[in-house]
Amino acid sequence: MADVQxxxxxxxxxxxDWKHRHKHIDKILDRPGPSTDEAFQPGTTVKTFLREQCKIxxxxxxxxxxxxxxxxxxxxxxxxxxxxxxxxxxxxLNRQFLFRDKDVGRPKATVAAEFVEKRxxxxxxxxxxxxxxxxxxxxxxxxxxxxxxxDSVEAxxxxxxxxxxxxxxxxxxxxxxxxxxxxxxxxxxARVILPTITxxxxxxxxxxxxxxxxxxxxxxxxxxxPEHCIEWASVLEWPRVFGDKKLDSDNPDxxxxxxxxxxxxxxxxxxxxxTWNLTQGVVKNIIPAIASTNAIIAAACVLExxxxxxxxAPYLNxxxxxxxxxxxxxxxxxxxxxxxxxxxxxxxxxxxVRKEWKLEKLMDLLKEMADxxxxxxxxxxSGKPLYYQAPPQIEESTRPNLEKELxxxxxxxxxxxxxxxxxxxxxGILVKFV
Amino acid sequence: xxxxxxxxxxxxxxxxxxxxxxxxQLRVQKDLTELELPxxxxxxxxxxxxxxxxxxxxxxxxxxxxxxSFTFTFAINTNYPxxxxxxxxxxxxxxxxxxxxxxxxxxxxxxxxxxxxxxxSIMVGLQYLFLEPNADDPLNKEAAEDLRRDRSVFSSNVxxxxxxxxxxxxxYDRVLVK
Numbered sequence: 198m199a200d201v202q203x204x205x206x207x208x209x210x211x212x213x214d215w216k217h218r219h220k221h222i223d224k225i226l227d228r229p230g231p232s233t234d235e236a237f238q239p240g241t242t243v244k245t246f247l248r249e250q251c252k253i254x255x256x257x258x259x260x261x262x263x264x265x266x267x268x269x270x271x272x273x274x275x276x277x278x279x280x281x282x283x284x285x286x287x288x289x290l291n292r293q294f295l296f297r298d299k300d301v302g303r304p305k306a307t308v309a310a311e312f313v314e315k316r317x318x319x320x321x322x323x324x325x326x327x328x329x330x331x332x333x334x335x336x337x338x339x340x341x342x343x344x345x346x347x348d349s350v351e352a353x354x355x356x357x358x359x360x361x362x363x364x365x366x367x368x369x370x371x372x373x374x375x376x377x378x379x380x381x382x383x384x385x386x387a388r389v390i391l392p393t394i395t396x397x398x399x400x401x402x403x404x405x406x407x408x409x410x411x412x413x414x415x416x417x418x419x420x421x422x423p424e425h426c427i428e429w430a431s432v433l434e435w436p437r438v439f440g441d442k443k444l445d446s447d448n449p450d451x452x453x454x455x456x457x458x459x460x461x462x463x464x465x466x467x468x469x470x471x472t473w474n475l476t477q478g479v480v481k482n483i484i485p486a487i488a489s490t491n492a493i494i495a496a497a498c499v500l501e502x503x504x505x506x507x508x509x510a511p512y513l514n515x516x517x518x519x520x521x522x523x524x525x526x527x528x529x530x531x532x533x534x535x536x537x538x539x540x541x542x543x544x545x546x547x548x549x550v551r552k553e554w555k556l557e558k559l560m561d562l563l564k565e566m567a568d569x570x571x572x573x574x575x576x577x578x579s580g581k582p583l584y585y586q587a588p589p590q591i592e593e594s595t596r597p598n599l600e601k602e603l604x605x606x607x608x609x610x611x612x613x614x615x616x617x618x619x620x621x622x623x624x625g626i627l628v629k630f631v
Numbered sequence: 632x633x634x635x636x637x638x639x640x641x642x643x644x645x646x647x648x649x650x651x652x653x654x655x656q657l658r659v660q661k662d663l664t665e666l667e668l669p670x671x672x673x674x675x676x677x678x679x680x681x682x683x684x685x686x687x688x689x690x691x692x693x694x695x696x697x698x699x700s701f702t703f704t705f706a707i708n709t710n711y712p713x714x715x716x717x718x719x720x721x722x723x724x725x726x727x728x729x730x731x732x733x734x735x736x737x738x739x740x741x742x743x744x745x746x747x748x749x750x751x752s753i754m755v756g757l758q759y760l761f762l763e764p765n766a767d768d769p770l771n772k773e774a775a776e777d778l779r780r781d782r783s784v785f786s787s788n789v790x791x792x793x794x795x796x797x798x799x800x801x802x803y804d805r806v807l808v809k
Contacts, residue, residue, distance in 0.1 A: 236634060246632065341632055351710050358654060369636035391635050399654055402713055403746050414728070414736040414768035437732050508633050539654040575664035580656040581680045586664050594679040614652050616661045623657050 214319060219244075222273050225509050237508045244273075251506045252276045254340040256329055256356060258305040259283065260486045261346025261378050263293045264495030266309055269344075270317040272503050277313070278323045278340070280332075281306040292488035329356055334363055337373070342502050344376045346495065350405065353377060357390065357398035358540045364393045374505050374512075378498040380490045381406065383521040387497035388532070389513045392541065396515065396532045399540035404532075408482055423463060423470035427479040430458035446481045455480065490521055537622045545612070545625035552604030552630050556584060559603060559626075563615060569624070571617045578606075578613055603628070655711040659683060662750040672754055683707040686721070689758050690808050695789045696761040699724075700808045703735070703757060705750070715744035718753065722804040725792035727764045727775035731801070735760070736770045773799055 226243050237243070253274050255265050258281035269277055283305050285296045295312040296305070304326035313322045325332075329352060337343070337359060347353050357375065365371040375390040377398060390397050415421075416429045435444050435455065445451050456476045463471045477483065497517060504512045516532040519525075536542050550559060556576075563574050576583040583606065584598055585591040598606060607613070607628050615624040652660075659682050668674070671692050676685045689701045701724065706717040718740055720733040728736040737756050739748055769775030777798075778785040788798050795805030 234633065251632070350713055354654065354710070354713075369634075372636055374633075374635065391638070394635065394638055405713065407745075410742045412736065412738065412742050412768065413734060413740075414770055417730065417734075417736075417770050418772060433730075433732070433734060505633050512633065539657040573664075575660060577652065577656075577660055580652050580682070582660075582682060585660070587666050588663060588668065588674040590674060590676055591663070591679050591682070594676075614657060614660065616657070616664060618665045623661075 219273055226507060230510065232511055234508045234511065243507050243509070247273050247503075247506050248275050250276075251342070252278070252340050253502060253506075254278045254280070254337070254343045255346065256280050256343065256352070257346040257348070258293075258295075258309040258324075259289070259346065259348065260292050260488070260491040261380065261495050261498075262305070263295045263309060264491050265344055265346050265378070265499055266295065266313050266322065268495055268499035269502065270313050270320045270322070272499060274502070274506070275320050276323075277320065278325070279306045279310055280325045280327070280329055281309070282326065282328045292486060292491060329359075334359070337363060338371065340373060342374050342376065342505055344378070344498050344502055346378050346498070348379075350402075353379075353398050354402075354540075357392075360390075361392040361397055361541045374501075376498045376501045376505075378494040380486065380494050381484045382487055383490055385490045385494040385519045385521075386517060387494050387501065387513065387519075388516045389501055390515070396534040397538060397541040400535040400538045400542070401516075401532055420462065420466050420468060423459070423468055423472075423475055424479050426459040426463040426466070426468060426471055427455060427476050429462055430455040430476075431480050434458050444480070446477070452477050452480065487521075490519070493519060493521075539623055543623040543625060545627060547627040547629050549629050549631045550603055552602060554603050555599065556601055556603060556606060557599040560584070560599070563626070569617075570619050571615070571624075572619060574615050574617045576613050576615055578611060583613065604630070653709055655707065655709045656682070658712050659707055659750070666751055666754075668751075668754065669758075672758060683711075687754055687757070689754075689761060691758065691761045694762045695764070695786045696726075696793070698808055699761070699793045699806045701761065701806060705753075712746040712749070715740055715748075716750070716753065718757070722806050723802075724806060725771065725774050725789060725798055725801075725803050726760070727766050727769050727771055727778050728760050730770040734770060736768045738768075773801075 226239060228239050229237050251274060253269060253276070255262055255269070255277060258266065258279050262279065262281065266277065266279060281304070284302055285300050285305055285308060287301050290296055290298065295309045300308045304324070306324035306326045310322035310324035313320060343356070343360060345353060345356055360373055360375050363371050363373065372392060375392060376387070377390060378387050379385060389395065411425055411428055413432065416425050417433060420426050420429060431444060452473065456471065456473055459471045459476060463469065501513050504510045513529065514531050517527055517529045519527045534541065548559070548562065560574060563571050573586045575585045582591055582595050584595045609628065609630050611628045613626040613628065615626055663682060671690050673688045674685050675688065676682065684707070685705050687703045687705060691697050691699065702721045704719050704721055708714055718735055720729050720735060723731055735757070737760060739752060739756055764778060766775045766779040777788055792798055792803040793807055795803065797803070
């Protein structure tokens with residue numbers, strides 16, 4: 198037994214490894230535990246996969262991202278990719294510990310990658326400074342696991358929808374666990390999304406905390422808080438003065454202008470407390486970040502990634518919320534899939550049609566599907582209406598399509614989106630010409 | 632790696648796959664095609680292929696704003712329904728809850744917006760503003776003050792403003808139904 202272990206650790210030892218480097222991690226990987234999955238193969242197999250094969254993508258190199266990268270590298274992941282579109286700001290340095298004074302202004306992804314590679318020998322971190330939307334399906338397909346440490350709902354929705362869409366019935370590798378961490382002040386959450394199997398990010402959209410907004414009439418007439426003055430400057434004054442020019446919350450000149458307007462208004466209403474930081478905070482909807490919350494949530498996320506990569510313990514099912522406002526409280530529950538979720542809900546069917554059939558005939562076929570009970574279907578292709586039942590103008594402008602042949606309107610493999618008042622989900626119809 | 636694919640095979644939902652349309656667009660399709668607008672409201676799409684940008688015209692058939700025709704632009708972003716649509720009045724009108732730039736004070740457009748609401752709720756809310764202008768949430772303070780002080784004076788001001796008249800030195804757009 199001892200020999201086997203010696204051989205196994207040698208097999209996966211690189212030039213930068215030293216004796217007992219992974220001593221503590223190996224305690225988990227060399228033997229099964231009481232709740233280990235049956236498929237767990239202790240020893241060489243699992244270590245080789247974790248250290249030589251597993252490719253993991255981290256989205257976001259901010260407060261959560263720095264913690265996630267450090268944790269991954271120290272738990273034995275060696276092929277890590279990181280995407281972040283931001284550059285380092287001086288206000289990041291208190292908690293984003295992979296960055297130093299000299300790095301201010303440089304891309305977060307690049308600096309984080311350099312730091313981790315230098316500090317943890319043998320780990321390869323591949324940075325990409327840019328948007329997640331720059332990358333295509335082929336890019337995301339190369340990873341085994343994706344971890345998100347983001348602060349934007351929009352980016353999460355995009356990543357979630359992309360991974361759900363990636364799932365290909367013919368290819369088991371296309372199903373990638375998505376681990377999503379999020380923090381707001383003392384609160385945080387870590388969740389596991391198995392695209393198309395568990396509830397997805399879009400399923401839980403209605404659980405999100407609302408952004409702080411103030412009634413527009415209060416802003417316009419009866420400001421009482423410094424925030425009201427800043428909102429007045431950004432929501433009412435900016436469009437009044439600059440018209441269609443978009444406010445860029447990352448542009449210091451824009452923030453400065455807002456600050457000046459807000460200060461003048463605050464003065465006329467005897468309100469104090471309008472500062473540069475508050476202005477930026479209100480405009481960008483910044484909630485103060487707490488380093489310890491990030492550390493806890495990042496640890497939970499990386500633990501899930503480790504369990505997925507190694508099968509060493511059951512994974513989180515599927516939502517852990519953490520509250521540190523008073524005492525330390527966590528609650529884990531199974532968030533359920535929403536059947537009418539626009540991303541993972543719904544259903545897709547292949548329909549065999551003839552090119553010379555008219556769209557009207559396809560509509561009739563839909564209505565005849567007894568299990569669906571559709572009566573007034575509306576159809577679109579890539580977001581553009583093919584036939585809408587309402588509103589009247591679109592009904593009229595798309596009505597001529599009913600008389601057109603499917604060969605003119607569609608191509609093989611197109612997916613038509615069908616909605617109907619009676620259908621509690623969205624139906625996808627994959628076109629197959631016969 | 633944990634073999635999650637095997638779980639998938641057992642799932643009945645194995646055939647499910649999402650169409651390549653953005654969630655916002657799906658939701659807008661559902662909202663629009665299930666709109667049941669009264670004859671006092673009409674939508675117009677400058678480009679019928681772009682369902683995320685359109686205008687709504689409201690022509691109240693009762694109340695103080697009867698005979699007026701009011702147009703609002705709707706701009707829906709890709710984060711709908713997490714974000715509410717951006718709604719603005721395209722005309723300069725005399726109304727306590729609409730300012731001279733066209734900003735509208737309707738709670739569900741901002742602080743009370745929730746993803747469970749839809750385009751229909753907003754349109755109904757807008758129409759309600761013309762039936763029951765609200766002096767408590769003013770954006771046009773002058774108009775709100777007039778309404779609070781004397782409803783009949785306010786009402787005749789409204790009538791004059793609809794024809795393009797001026798009230799207290801401010802001229803308003805002529806918005807009478809053609």
